[in-house]
Amino acid sequence: MLQVPLPVEYTRLTDEEVCARIRAAKDRLGSKVVILGHHYQRDEIIEHADYRGDSYKLAQHAREHPEADFIVFCGVHFMAESADILKPGAQKVILPNLAAGCSMADMANIFQVRRCWKQLEETLGSDIRVVPVTYINSAANLKGFVGEHGGTVCTSTNAPAAISWALNEGDRVLFFPDQHLGRNTAWAMGYDPESDMCVWDPFKPLGGNTPEKLKASKFILWKGHCSVHKRFTLEQVERARADHPGIRVVVHPECEIDVVRAADEYGSTEFILNAIEKAEPGTKWAVGTEINLVSRIAKENPDRFVMCLDPQICPCSTMYRIHPTFLCWVMDSLAEGHVVNQVTVPDDVARWARIALERMLQVGQVPAAQHVD
Numbered sequence: 001m002l003q004v005p006l007p008v009e010y011t012r013l014t015d016e017e018v019c020a021r022i023r024a025a026k027d028r029l030g031s032k033v034v035i036l037g038h039h040y041q042r043d044e045i046i047e048h049a050d051y052r053g054d055s056y057k058l059a060q061h062a063r064e065h066p067e068a069d070f071i072v073f074c075g076v077h078f079m080a081e082s083a084d085i086l087k088p089g090a091q092k093v094i095l096p097n098l099a100a101g102c103s104m105a106d107m108a109n110i111f112q113v114r115r116c117w118k119q120l121e122e123t124l125g126s127d128i129r130v131v132p133v134t135y136i137n138s139a140a141n142l143k144g145f146v147g148e149h150g151g152t153v154c155t156s157t158n159a160p161a162a163i164s165w166a167l168n169e170g171d172r173v174l175f176f177p178d179q180h181l182g183r184n185t186a187w188a189m190g191y192d193p194e195s196d197m198c199v200w201d202p203f204k205p206l207g208g209n210t211p212e213k214l215k216a217s218k219f220i221l222w223k224g225h226c227s228v229h230k231r232f233t234l235e236q237v238e239r240a241r242a243d244h245p246g247i248r249v250v251v252h253p254e255c256e257i258d259v260v261r262a263a264d265e266y267g268s269t270e271f272i273l274n275a276i277e278k279a280e281p282g283t284k285w286a287v288g289t290e291i292n293l294v295s296r297i298a299k300e301n302p303d304r305f306v307m308c309l310d311p312q313i314c315p316c317s318t319m320y321r322i323h324p325t326f327l328c329w330v331m332d333s334l335a336e337g338h339v340v341n342q343v344t345v346p347d348d349v350a351r352w353a354r355i356a357l358e359r360m361l362q363v364g365q366v367p368a369a370q371h372v373d
């Protein structure tokens with residue numbers, strides 16, 4: 001996404017000036033603006049958010065503010081696109097920095113998915129119904145694809161419910177772009193990661209599989225991953241347990257399966273936050289997710305010990321692109337009557353993508369995480 005450089009005056013402001021200007025613009029705009037902040041945003045952004053949450057909760061908020069003219073989405077591009085699709089009226093959705101993408105979302109594109117779909121049709125035949133499920137971390141046209149082909153969107157909050165729904169609708173699930181969320185969810189439902197699943201590599205014929213393997217697989221998992229969550233390892237879990245007896249390990253389901261299996265609990269960013277907030281004072285927690293969230297949980301719960309599983313810490317570099325000066329610039333512009341950085345999804349894509357996103361919200365949730373023994 002192309003982001004124009006910030007006007008030079010913004011690059012000269014101090015942190016305090018930036019914060020004060022955001023507050024002043026927000027006061028001027030009043031109920032015309034709603035600021036949504038994903039949990040991975042830095043504190044200097046979160047302090048201005050009207051609502052913070054995981055992808056699922058923020059998608060719900062995007063639908064719930066007909067009074068606002070503007071939804072300023074402090075998150076990444078696919079979240080702003082989803083908000084534009086779900087918004088209840090003529091709201092304009094603003095992403096403070098258009099370069100805030102998601103490297104996992106970029107691992108599947110519409111041409112690759114169409115090619116995969118055609119090969120699956122040719123290999124599996126018309127008697128086997130494949131239901132496509134896309135993680136919300138994907139471009140709007142992929143959401144449109146699943147809407148048009150009888151599938152759904154899911155988030156890490158409702159992946160179990162979405163996959164159960166898909167299995168009721170058909171015989172196989174094509175899950176993209178995150179192989180790990182797909183594998184972890186199917187495994188928790190009792191499926192075998194080896195015999196019931198295969199990985200689809202978009203750069204290889206038949207995704208790198210034999211026709212027999214494809215026919216035998218209940219789940220076809222796209223070869224995508226999150227570079228932040230890939231850093232967490234089984235060794236880190238074992239080290240945390242050895243160094244801090246009694247510690248509980250909670251991770252995001254974008255982690256690899258051996259990490260999820262070794263954890264005590266896993267779930268969305270909101271789940272992780274709630275798990276620690278609801279725990280007894282004095283409890284100890286090792287967390288496998290993005291560092292801004294881990295640090296904030298630690299700060300807001302000083303009577304619990306909270307550490308990141310990865311000693312090298314791992315920020316999401318694209319979430320980090322929402323720098324306060326960008327938020328300041330978009331808010332000043334809105335307060336002065338200029339809309340900058342609007343994210344719009346074309347109508348022909350939005351029509352089907354809305355069906356898939358509405359389905360995600362209808363399918364709802366089952367408990368986001370299972371206790372892993």
Ligand code: 13P
Nearest residue numbers: 054055056155156268269
């Ligand atoms: P959540 O839906 O759990 O907030 O996850 C979004 C995400 O991008 C995690 O990497």
Ligand code: SF4
Nearest residue numbers: 102103104226228316
């Ligand atoms: Fe994408 Fe990973 Fe960043 Fe989440 S943490 S937005 S999946 S790159």
